[in-house]
Amino acid sequence: MQDLYPSRCAPTAEVRQRLDPVFHGVWNKDAPISLEQARQFDEQGYLVIEDLFSGDEIEQLQDETHKLLSDPSALDPYTIITEPDGNEVRSIFRIHAQSRRIARLVADERLAGIARFLLADDVYVHQSRLNYKPGFRGKEFYWHSDFETWHVEDGMPRMRALSMSVLLTPNTPNNGPLMLMPGSHRKYVTCVGETPDNHYLTSLKKQEYGVPDEDILASLAREHGIVAPLGEAGTVVIFDCNTMHGSNGNITPLPRSNAFFVYNAVSNRLVEPFGGKEPRPTFIATREVETLRADENLPMEAEI
């Protein structure tokens, strides 16, 4: 398959044009979001939705998170990523396969339905995780486009995927909230440096390849600015697979956690990684397509 988005193969970084749509469909009155929201996602590369979930549902998700974080021994050990300089849990991957409640959340039509609509295709879960940034010593996530890594290391052919972050704690201005560069998703920023073997073993803690050039980041920030959507627990932040994003560390006492889901269009299923290395393990990048069906929706509340 032709590599439409080559990266990590030239000696200098480049800014290229995106070759794919952002909103892949056409708005209609049955859409799960308003025309304005669809336009905002298309133009800015992100969208914030509040009040999708009831207070009860959010509480149950918080309980579930607490349970999962407090007993890591019940989880597949390789899915647990700790802080670079400690043992504190930073992310738990493939969380929808390890928690029935999260499995129902990822398939919930309020989330999956929006993904299906924006990508104008059936969708499946490319990646899921629970992110936890502890208070006092939460570390930063440096700027990156997810798509660059998914393309080079996982073999995602086109830009037809998006991420949803369901906040499980409030995003305040000071606890290291997700920052995005609105509009950056329309450029493709290539990176330099060949990817080492088994890069994922370190990159999930601290990425050193697939890191955008500082001059390009500075120019993107000047052109597009930086936003950090704030919100209460339950707020959903949706962003395109190619939106430049990152987050600062967190010395406040308030931890930050979210359930993080990547929906990919089934027509955009993974092929061989474009970087020419072995694909990353399936707990980071699902290689089998299991389409999320609206008619299989189960209520989140019920302990079935």
Place this chain on the structure above:
Amino acid sequence: MQDLYPSRCAPTAEVRQRLDPVFHGVWNKDAPISLEQARQFDEQGYLVIEDLFSGDEIEQLQDETHKLLSDPSALDPYTIITEPDGNEVRSIFRIHAQSRRIARLVADERLAGIARFLLADDVYVHQSRLNYKPGFRGKEFYWHSDFETWHVEDGMPRMRALSMSVLLTPNTPNNGPLMLMPGSHRKYVTCVGETPDNHYLTSLKKQEYGVPDEDILASLAREHGIVAPLGEAGTVVIFDCNTMHGSNGNITPLPRSNAFFVYNAVSNRLVEPFGGKEPRPTFIATREVETLRADENLPMEAEI
């Protein structure tokens, strides 16, 4: 001299009452700040003042900063503090003794006059520095009360000192601005752990002693909240010597720099350090009182 604020000598951290006033004087109509501003400082432990300086003055200070940062070889090498894991300059101490422009700024009646008024005494410069938090990889400053360190390591007897940060770049919500806990200055949070010899050699990069307890910080944050004053270059943030403060790291492309001055009341001059160790070097804590006189004010603009 009796130690009114013992710290780093008990096995557990404590929250004690402050024994000194915050605003040491009485407001009158000739005061350099309004009654409201004096009250805000007294109650909240900080105050933000905009438009103290002209655009020209701010530009000249920025030029001066750029000059000082770009040629560290012209400075006393021991006054230059680099980032914990690199060579990038984080702070330059005793900056008022190394730059005529900064010497005029620290003595400027618009700053020193406010310090004299709030402390109700003549003042001198206990410490001065230029802080620089680079873009992309600026590191955090963890929570601390300055007074705790100045008392234990420098021998500052009472709480009758304050800091002024003159912003030389904008403080945005995302570039790691100073965070304060308003009202925390009325408590004295003791720390545990004996101070090692020559602690300053590492503490200016990353502090490991004189670090407040996490449970106490969490409880202060719940009670007082956290504010991060934003503002353009030229904004002055004044805060009491005992206000709990810190700042997050900064992955945005925007660097952050400020000129940072500590004014101490001459009646509060340093004695032997209460921690019983050798005093820190004078470039960190002036031991000779040179009173700043209003009648010696020179215009900042003139290159005299």
